Amino acid sequence: MRRDETSQGQTNQGQRLHPLWIPFSILKSIKELLIPIILFFFVNAGEPSMFTRIAQIGVGLIFLYMLISLIFKWINFRYSFSGDELRVNEGRFIRKKRFVQLERIQGVQMNTHFLQRPFGLTTVTLDTAASSSDSSIKLECIKREDALWVKDYIATYREKQQEINVNEGSEEWAEEPILQEDKKLHYQIRSKEIVFAAFTSMSVLALVPILFGFLAQLSDVFSIDEYVSEAYQFISQTWTFILFAILVLLVISLIFGLITTFLTYGNYQVETNEERIFVKKGVLSQTEWTIAKNKVQAVKFTKTFLRRWFGIVGVELVCAGAYGDEKVESTMLFPFISERRATALLPEVLPMFKIEEGMRKLPKQALYVKLMRPSYFWLIASAVLFYFWIERWYVSPILLVLIIFLRYIDYRHSGHGLFHPFVQMRSGSFSVEMVIAEKKRIEEVGISQSRLQKLFGLSTLTIATRGTPVHFASIQDVPLEEAYEYYDWYQKRPKKKVEIEQGPIQSE
Secondary structure, three states: HHHHHHHHHHOOOEEEOOOHHHHHHHHHHHHOOOOHHHHHHHHOOOOOHHHHHHHHHHHHHHHHHHHHHHHHHHOOOOOEEEEOEEEEEEEEOOOOOEEEEEEHEEEEEEEOOOOOOOHHHEEEEEEEOOOOOOOOEEEEEEEEEHHHHHHHHHHHHHHHHHHHHOOOOOOOOOOOOOOOOOOOEEEEEOOHHHHHHHHHHHHHOOOOHHHHHHHHHHHHHHOOOOHHHHHHHHHHHHHHHHHHHHHHHHHHHHHHHHHHHHHOOOOOOOEOOOOOEEEEEEOEEEEEEEEEEEHHEEEEEEEOOHHHHHHEEEEEEOOOOOOOOOOOOOEEEEEEHHHHHHHHHHHHHHOOOOOOOOOOEEOOHHHHHHOOOHHHHHHHHHHHHHHOHHHHHOOOHHHHHHHHHHHHHHHHOOOOEEEOOOOEEEEEOOOOEEEEEEEHEEEEEEEEEEHHHHHHHHHEEEEEEEOOOOOOOEEEEEHHHHHHHHHHHHOOOOOOOOEEEEEEEOOO
């Protein structure tokens, strides 16, 4: 691609989306209307009633409206870059103009659908870090070289602004992007990690509702109740057939989970340069995104119940930007990785963050408070159980034992540590979460105390980072004196009396 011509064309006239955006969008529209189309045009096509004819006309009119609006949307959509500004013209029947300063763009994400790959197209999402629903700008179905030009243009602007701020100069900003960036590869996902992730995730159970949904849809078209009933009677005759059927379903579910995990996270890799993190993933549909290191507010380690047994964690970044109404994938650094490997890689990717050992555990008084804290969930569930299903009374004590067990696990896993200039907090029972935050990234430190905690000299410590939206991390039943240490550390002043928020007895 001739970058000079592209830049000039975008600046003066604006760039349209690729014409293939129209058929791709039509396919999406047909997908949304798939069930009404099948129901009214195929299932009831033999002898349609008046209602069916009206429904067919309605579906046809809706599709016609969507088709016309998509064409107008493509005609009206244009984007261009001019100096330090992105200009977007959009709208279907009513045109709208948007002007976005490049300094407000916090992240760039590239997502290549498998239908776009043969045509060399991709989708670029620009995150403006705003809190509104339209905070992200999507450039769908543009050429890959144009997408790379957009990334280079924004990166060059940032570098030039930094030079101007450092030198306090007034030099003219050049629009020619930097074509090459020195990147260092830190992480490539291993086959073993994909296998462990697939077998320890809930995706292995996703096949069950899909099968039931398929059978339900099939039963609307064909009469399969008799076949299903005969198959059930045949399988339920002996325990051998039951176990065999369960085993077959389990194997199919595991294979299904493995395939979906591989297609989603295959080719996952993490690269960095001095200022940014570059992440790629996907086999059929590929996704690429960048994260500015100075926008990372905190790091979060998550261990689910099953993955905890294999030492696998997920590492997420709490950033200052989010993709508006889009799914926030840009916060994921390592989706599933060995905890030991993640601990070693984190300082390489983000030198300002590291994991320290020797976190403080909660005192025994914390266990007493956790066990004494009333569970309104158990009380309400027991009341409903005894009122409607008194014969199932034994479920109530089982539920109580489970709640007590989870609170004990939470006590064992909870911990905190003050490591200048970092703070680490860990808590959770079924899923354990550890947050690492740097002092200058923390927006607020709060201490609260319920009446029950006050009796034992305990409190709840909460920190809030500057992410979008604001991310809160808290740990319950910390000794009050230790909580004061965090407050004084954050305030940079000698220990003094702090007003503690009083509240009712906390419950779960």
